[in-house]
Amino acid sequence: MKSKSIWQKLIKIFRLAPVGWSISDGDKTEGSYVHSTSILDLSWAEDDSYLALAGGGCLPGADGSIRIIDPLSKRNIKTLNAHVCGVHALSIDPATGILASASFDYAAHLWDLDEDDIIFLRGEDGKCKGYCEFSPQGSLLAIGEYDYYEGSHSFYIYSLSRQKNVFEHALPLGMGVTAMGISLDGNYLAVAARDQNEQQSTHLYLVQISSLEVVKEHVLSEDIGFYDLAFTGKGMEIVGLCNGGEAETVLHRMDAHTGALLGTLPVGGIGGSISISPGGVELAVGSENRNITVYSTVSWSILRTYPACPEESGRLCSLAYSRDGKRLAYGLSSGIFDILPNHAT
Secondary structure (H helix, E strand, O other): OHHHHHHHHHHHHOOOOOOOOEEEEOOOOOOOOEOOOOEEEEEEOOOOOOEEEEEOOOOOOOOOOEEEEOOOOOOEEEEEEOOOOOEEEEEEOOOOOOEEEEEOOOOEEEEEOOOOEEEEEEOOOOOEEEEEEEOOOOOEEEEEEEOOOOOOOEEEEEEOOOOEEEEEEEOOOOOEEEEEEEOOOOOEEEEEEEOOOOOOOOEEEEEEOOOOEEEEEEEOOOOOEEEEEEEOOOOOEEEEEEEOOOOOEEEEEEEOOOOOEEEEEEOOOOOOEEEEOOOOOEEEEEOOOOOEEEEEOOOOOEEEEEOOOOHHHOOEEEEEEOOOOOEEEEEEOOOEEEEEEOOOO
16 A cells, blocks of 8 residues: 555654654534634645644644544544644645644644554754645645744755655745645645735745746735635646735735736635635635635636634634545634535536
């Protein structure tokens, strides 16, 4: 089995494991699981047999657990503990099923849920791992460092099959990754970077994965800052969830190769999350008002809108299409999540 073969190679290179880590059965509560903090990211297994969710804050003691959810019962069936601060990002490798997690505690971990094992991939460098994303074809893991603590930051690509970093790019001093995405064909990585106080202009990087080089670097207008981004599947077009001035979020469509702005759609509120469907024909957008709006990436018309969650459930923090595109999971700042049937047109 490919995952077992790669895991055995990895553990020979990375012998460290986090102190006090554990993988245990999920809780015994009835009904849907509710996380104790904001759900910052969601990731589906390649066969959609489970959903991983996690969240939490930047301070030690925040809930850094990762919960494995049964999509049918919505119950927590397995609990992963290792991070001592909140988990900002999750990604599951479609080729091996290995789960990657990135945290405010500086660490990036790899988890093998079949073997109930963990690898301390990277950490102890005083840099928050804010983002992680596997390539659609598997094996390559992009990791971005978030500008929360002072110092220089980078984004890089790790190869599971080669057991080493194959690419790393240092960001200008004081800047960190704010959003990143890999094209549906796995050929390109787009990374947005800015300083936490938004005093500098956003830099948008385009990395060609086959040659492992930055082929474009754009310095954007001072008023553009990314909350999230994704490739639409139409050439070099990306869509970014961005601040649009006067605390109103917008969707910016951009050509990642030229940096040209292709169009803008108002979203409203502050922050939010986006998720592209597996075929790239739909984009789900969640915002502060707790509505989920699904757009056609062909016409950019609204296909459907899911009504807002109750106000007491907080703002929407994360979205994720299932791998088959038939379901859409979302997570809220209250720790509540749900899985919606995706009535694709």
